[in-house]
Amino acid sequence: MNKAEFLNELSFCLQHMNDSEKNKFIIYYDEMISDYVENGMTEEEAVDKIGSPKKIAEELLDDSGSVKISLPSTGIKGLNVLLTVLGFPLWGSLLLAFILMVFSLYIIIWCAPFATGALSIGFFTTSIIGIAGSPFVMIKSVSIGIMQLGIGIASVGISLLLGFATIDLSKKLIILTKNLNAKLAALFKKKVVIG
Template identity: 40%
Template sequence: MSRNRIEFIKELSNQLSYIMKPNEVKELVDYYDEMILDLMEEGLSEEEAVSRLDSPEKIKESIKGTPLEINLPISKKFSPYLMALLILGFPLWGSLLLALALIILSIYIVIWCVPLTTGTIGFAGLVGGLVGTVFSPLALMDGFHIGITQFGLGLLLFGIGMLATLFTVSISKKVIVKSQNLTNHLKNQLLFKRSEKR
């Protein structure tokens, strides 16, 4: 059964309205409408362009209970002027893209500076305190007070290292959550802009 574009769009909207939200229906219908127009630009008639697509019933069945994935054998035209513009404008948009990437990287570095710093202090304190405490008896040969001082400083360093390590573990959990939230936010912004362009 041959349909024109309007009939196809109306029937597709009607079929999808039972299984999808209105905004999702509109997005999918607009997508198929754009595909039909692209095929018509390639020289096909309206009925031929519609016949290239699955029927509204098949489209409805294909997306029931599954993520929306649309695979159509449609070749998009890419203007050579656009390619030339992208190449000529690369010094501008390339540097802006690099700057944006470095800004995002610097945000992650700043976020992780605190646990990295406290982790380094914790490691140094634990190792230094352990070494100082274990080898303090050797310092007794230089004097009793020197050995006791080294033993005390070793315990102090070990305690500071332990506290710094515990703080690092605690703050790292929060930093991981912050990093995940930032990553998800950036990902959502990127996907949202891409869906808007469609």
């Protein structure tokens, strides 16, 4: 494997890392290989000496996902548990507030396609009633019956437009929701090193 192949594979394996950190590591390994080549090695020998890009990426991702936290401790395990339980009203209410805030964000995000979908169904219902009822209205007044028929046909068009808007909004919001879920999950996936 030459330098370009190594760096491409490493970049691919680090795709879950943010771009600035990933670029920092790519530049680092690019310079390391270049240094080995300047000292008389071939690119393949330098890459072999460094190791597998997959293994390097795993180590880098493991290291970048860890957070060092020092927890206060009384030195007595039972007292620590007791303090955690007694502190539940504070940290429990904060956790509940966070969960409810995230839930309300999802509700707000999904209100738009729900509204366009409801309007689409409403206009479609109006179109069926308008078109089906127009012959009966034409018996009494032809001009009003034709107007009702026209409104019914226009309602079909509006219903279709709103239906397509609902589908398009839903597709975009599914992607947005997946990204938001990934970011929220990343908050809880970090390794915690207690020291």
